[in-house]
Amino acid sequence: MSLDGWNRVLVLGGIRSGKSEFAESLVADATSVRYVATAAGADDDAEWSARIATHRARRPASWRTEETADDPRRLADVIATARPEETLLVDDLGNWVTVLLDPAHQPADDTATIAELAAAVRACPARLVLVSPEVGLSLVPTTPLGRAFTDALGAVNRAVADACDAVILVVAGQPCRLKPAGALPAAAGQPRTTVPAQSGPAAHTGSTAPTTLPVAATGLVIEPGMELPMPDEYAGPQAVDRLATLDVPGTGLGVLEQVVSFAAATQGTPIPAAWRSVRVLLLHGDHSGGVAAGSRPGESARRARQAGAGEGVLARLAAENGAGLQVVDAPTAAPIEDGPALTAEEVESALRHGWRLAEEAADVGVQLLVLAACGAGTEAAAAAVLAATAGAEPPAVLARVVTAGGEIDDAAWMARCAAVRDGLHRARHSSRDAKEVLAQLGGGDIAVATGILLGATARRTPVLLDGPVGVAAALVSRDLAGQARHWCLLADHGGHPAVQLAADVLGLAPLTELRLDLGEGANALTVLPLLRSVLALAAALPTRPEPPDDEARPDETDAGPNGDDARPDETDAGPQEEEAGPDETDEDTEPDFREPEPEGPGPTTTEPEPARSADPTGSRAG
Structure with missing residues (x-):
């Protein structure tokens, strides 16, 4: 609740x-x-x-x-x-x-x-x-x-x-x-009512207060240093502690404990529920120039139409998960080797559009957003953003280009590397401000994705990332509001070098390493049933019962199997003790375990051998 x-x-x-x-x-x-x-x-x-x-x-x-x-x-x-x-x-x-x-x-x-x-x-x-x-x-x-x-x-x-x-x-x-006064958070199955924010600087909201953001005459103002909500800092550790008490035959959920911890923190309860209402936002925004080398003309538009018609991998996986699917058109980015990808006005519009998309989802009770993308040149644009924000080398984070026939296109990969290199060189004197990075290198899809992450953070809605566009947006959003990355969960890195590096920079540990390559967003939907099952199991399992009193470990002084004391009274010496030497306390201090003698010839110790007893019984002399 x-x-x-x-x-x-x-x-x-x-x-x-x-x-x-x-x-x-x-x-x-x-x-x-x-x-x-x-x-x-x-x-x-x-x-x-x-x-x-x-x-x-x-x-x-x-x-x-x-x-x-x-x-x-x-x-x-x-x-x-x-x-x-x-x-x-x-x-x-x-x-x-x-x-x-x-x-x-x-x-x-x-x-x-x-x-x-x-x-x-x-x-x-x-x-x-x-x-x-x-x-x-x-x-x-x-x-x-x-x-x-x-x-x-x-x-x-x-x-x-x-x-x-x-x-x-x-x-x-x-x-x-x-x-408190302000925007009403969404409840399950209920629409959410929004109270307009007041003008003025952003106010720190803490963990329970609503978010107040600056509003200009033209609408929402997204600027660096925004104070957005953080997940509950206590619910996550409490959920993990509770997992240790569950009645499971094994050792627990392993690395998937972080799913329970994440859900608990974002839901504000140590017993989080599985996400029932999920929406996939498929961002369709092409990039022009060399970053799109090797892409088939019109392929991304076909993918977007296919998803909108309920066909293809992404749509089918969304239907299997009972998730809604919304195709979002983003502005086409200009060639970054020649000039900025977007104008400053286009960046502002794209950020606000993404924010509104997150708000609309929260208004109808969506509990989890999944970011997906299908534009041409998205991987190279994300690599350029990583190079600008995290200091990555473009060739190291650019995945190989594979043609429709399954062949590796080295020429296209080199063209993409050159375009990213030229774009970074052209923009070397520009600031590394988040909006400037989006304008110079990012493009429309990454800008809209950044707005979605910020809007979802403001409305306390977690986001499941999957692919280069999502992690690039997370890197940019952290410079606008550092709280945004704490509402993100990475399903699988897919073996993509850009995703792996960005995850390391953001501190997002991938939940799985299936190395799926079904398209950005589809990998996350493949993993989603597993995440839901883990949350449902953690919420439904009872705690481990305490052992009955009669199963408690007996005291060391309890009687032995024959009803006698486990250790005989020292005054009742047996016949073996009578044959021992006068120093009877040696037997009491002798350890239960003795090193076995090795097989074959050779001394058992380097110390001088003690004198052997002539006692025919074989007992050692005192």
């Missing part, structure tokens, strides 16, 4: 506002949910019974329902005793107040009971969502009981809202965040 790291959420709303459905969507990705029902049944009220039946029918079968209508004080106990790995949904506090005011439960100190509930919510270690009616906008009731109810519920809402990390008001099915 974790909304941007907030584990305690209060959802307010009027009658039939959709508040319960929204609250349920917040915990839809949890493995199991404890649904705490507070309403008292009414056998003589058919309409009320029908409402309760509707709520029950909407709950998944995996949810466990607990009722607190018999004792309103029990709600605080349920919340206070919840475990950190649990998810609780309390629906709702209005019914709880109704029971609290019931004369059958009087006399009661209502103020103290409300304070106990607020304290339990504030200290709750579990993920907690509470639903409550908002009645403060209506007229003052005309009856004493009505006024007592609104006064009590108002006091409850204020106390619980103060204890919660986030407060959301649902009006006509539209969620609006009240605490």
Whole structure:
């Protein structure tokens, strides 16, 4: 459920506002949910019974329902005793107040009971969502009981809202965040509402606050030094520690532990859920000039049309994974050996376009983005970016050019190397500012990809990288916002030298080394089912049971197999001890293990041989 790291959420709303459905969507990705029902049944009220039946029918079968209508004080106990790995949904506090005011439960100190509930919510270690009616906008009731109810519920809402990390008001099915103010993060299956950012410098947001970015008259301003959110620094280590307690027959998940750690940190919970909603963004942007040497004319456009029609490798893998696929056209880059790839205006437009793509995905509840690319000359352009940002030698990061017939085209590879060399030489006096690198060398697809990474970081959406364009964009984005790389996961380096170098610079360890070459993005989708399986397994497995008391290791002083002490009493010397020499303590100090004598002739030691005993029994003299 974790909304941007907030584990305690209060959802307010009027009658039939959709508040319960929204609250349920917040915990839809949890493995199991404890649904705490507070309403008292009414056998003589058919309409009320029908409402309760509707709520029950909407709950998944995996949810466990607990009722607190018999004792309103029990709600605080349920919340206070919840475990950190649990998810609780309390629906709702209005019914709880109704029971609290019931004369059958009087006399009661209502103020103290409300304070106990607020304290339990504030200290709750579990993920907690509470639903409550908002009645403060209506007229003052005309009856004493009505006024007592609104006064009590108002006091409850204020106390619980103060204890919660986030407060959301649902009006006509539209969620609006009240605490803290700003953009509302997406919940599973729910659209996300965006509050326009205010003008002014970027504000540091920390791990739980929304991102405030500068806005000019023309829209979003993307500039170096932006302060974007970081993943939860505690959830990742907690998830790894929890893995060590799972009931598995082997030694665990191996290198795939980092998948669980990454998902936990980006979801803000030590028990992350597998990504259900995934979107693939296929960037189609060609590069002109020598960087595209060896590329078949029109091939990239054919690939893009094929993917858009649901055909080809990428589309089929996306369908197998239940992922959406969106083809994104990027501006064509000019030859970098002759001049800048893009103008400054084109770079700004491409960055904003990428940012909006990430926001649109987050708005519809996408939980994971996959970057893909199919433009001509993308690998050489990415190599140029690596050379400019990481000091790489172009020939070392440019993969061999392979023709459609499977032959290596050395001439095309040399043409690409020359184009990258000439482009770097031409731009040697330009700054290495991120936007300048995109303008001089990067091109439209890398610029759009950079905007996607920044927008995804701002909306706390992880990105699965796969290929040169994605890692080149990650290198550029780190100079605009260093937090972006922490939201990136590298599925496989594919044996590509540029990806391997960029991963080393960014500190991104590839999850696998399958050396797939199915096209940028397709390799990631091939690995995605494995990543989902690991997350589902880590969330569903129980912890290792403790061994029973009777299986505990016996004490060294316990009796032997015959009921006697394991070590005989020193006063009861056996016949062998009587035949020993007078120094009987030597036998007690003799080690259990003796070095065996070697076979064949030769001394067993270099020390002088001690005198042998003439005792016919063979016992050593004392």
